[in-house]
Amino acid sequence: MEERTGPVTLKIILIGNSGVGKSSFMNRYVSHRFTNMYRATLVTDFLSKTLNLGEDTVTLQIWDTAGTERFQSLGAPLYRGTHCCILVFDVTSMDSFRALEQWRKEFLIQGEPQDPEEFPFIVLGNKTDLNQREVSRSRALQWCEEIGADYFEGSAEQDVDVDGPFQCAAQRGFRQYKKHTLENTGHFQITCKQPRETRNNCQC
Numbered sequence: 001m002e003e004r005t006g007p008v009t010l011k012i013i014l015i016g017n018s019g020v021g022k023s024s025f026m027n028r029y030v031s032h033r034f035t036n037m038y039r040a041t042l043v044t045d046f047l048s049k050t051l052n053l054g055e056d057t058v059t060l061q062i063w064d065t066a067g068t069e070r071f072q073s074l075g076a077p078l079y080r081g082t083h084c085c086i087l088v089f090d091v092t093s094m095d096s097f098r099a100l101e102q103w104r105k106e107f108l109i110q111g112e113p114q115d116p117e118e119f120p121f122i123v124l125g126n127k128t129d130l131n132q133r134e135v136s137r138s139r140a141l142q143w144c145e146e147i148g149a150d151y152f153e154g155s156a157e158q159d160v161d162v163d164g165p166f167q168c169a170a171q172r173g174f175r176q177y178k179k180h181t182l183e184n185t186g187h188f189q190i191t192c193k194q195p196r197e198t199r200n201n202c203q204c
Contacts, residue, residue, distance in 0.1 A: 008056065010173040011081050012166070013063040014124075015103050016088035017096040021126035022064045024156035025088065029166050030062065034157055051170060058174055060166065079111030083173030084120045086165055091125040091153060094134040104147065114180055120172035124165045125153035 014022040028034050030047040046063040065078065079085075085107055089096040104121065113119040123144050125135065137153065144151040150168050154161030 007059065008174065008177060009059045009061055010083045010170060010177060011061050011063065012084050012086065012169045012173060013065065013079065013082045013107075014086045014088050015065050015107060017090075017093075017099050017103075020088050020090040020093070020096050021156050022088050025124065025126055025154075025162065025165075026062050026064050028156040028159060028162050032159075034159070049166075051167075053170060053174055056174065058170055060170055060173075062166070076110040076112075079107050082107075082111055082113070083176045084122065084169040085111075086122045086124050086169055087149070088124045088126060089135065090127050091135045091140075092127055092130050092132045097125075097135045097140065100143075120169075120176055121147060121149040122165050122169055122172070123149045123151045125151075126156055128153050128160065129155040129158045 014026060016022060024034060026047055030049045046061055048059055048061050050057060050059045052058075063078070063082075085104075087100045087103055089100055091097075100123065108116050108119070123140060125137075125140055137151075140153070141151050143149075150165075150172070152161060152165040152168070154164070156162060
């Protein structure tokens with residue numbers, strides 16, 4: 001029988017071009033609020049929300065990023081330790097969709113996940129309430145199939161299909177957490193068997 005885990009904090013990060021609605025989606029999910037008065041995220045911001053996954057309790061630490069090239073130097077420390085990455089675009093902006101491939105590559109380079117081929121990505125198309133759609137659902141789904149990502153779309157403003165991507169991120173991030181926590185535990189058990197006089201330097 002699988003053991004239940006204690007409280008777990010999962011780091012979920014939203015990346016994508018500036019203006020696609022990352023802050024709006026995060027705030028709608030966590031605080032159930034929407035406003036058009038958001039200022040551009042200066043560097044990073046995060047909110048937390050606790051939820052149950054079956055018998056396990058997890059706290060999502062959801063990070064919202066600036067989405068501008070001038071903050072790319074912060075990518076490495078910001079991206080590392082992430083359990084699931086949500087790539088966000090605006091369905092009325094083809095440019096924001098095309099940019100996702102570069103955002104994904106930057107994340108894999110700077111975040112250095114342990115299993116780049118298996119790392120969980122979720123693609124989120126925002127602003128489905130608007131009429132001037134440039135990115136079709138079928139096109140987004142095709143790209144997601146190519147990269148092995150789950151796809152969701154919705155509207156932060158209209159509160160449409162907001163929970164889905166975060167629930168999926170929690171589930172996939174939790175699997176990532178359990179997989180690598182077990183691996184790391186085994187690794188540390190081996191490497192930390194040092195002579196007593198050197199154990200103060202052990203980083204476990």
